[in-house]
Amino acid sequence: MSELPVAKAAPARLVVVVAFSRADNGELVPAYDPMQFDTPEDATRMARYLAAKCAGVLAWSREAQPVIGEYGPPTILFQSGDVPELE
Template identity: 70%
Template sequence: MAHSMRLIVVVAFSRADNGELVPAYNPMQLNSEEDAVSMARYLARQHAGVLAWTFEEQSGTGEYGPPTVLFQSSEVPTFIGN
């Protein structure tokens, strides 16, 4: 029996010298939605924006469906979560 995989990711953003939002560091993969929201809330105190989201694998294809936003703080690039 195939099971679907879920990715839970958190990324924080800082402002570059030109004002653009850029990832503060590589996205983090966490084990649970609760851990992701907790980490995102912590990072939100230190960064211009934070986003936590999850992706579900579609029917064992190895491809992921649209993201579900778990937490968003302040500003994040528009290409994420849209």
């Protein structure tokens, strides 16, 4: 019996916005849970909105194949204020 080749899943694109506020001690802390969006445009729109309310906002995207644990490098879509280094 021959085995069928395993189809490699097409990469998905993660599009995420994270927002930060400052704790009483001055450290950056998440203002909200990370938000995932369907399009870079939607993420950028939300990040711009949050930029007026938060100490820092970052919208980013990356190719991802979570089933096999592969993630591409992040691409910053929008950044405002103070944000931690993106890994």
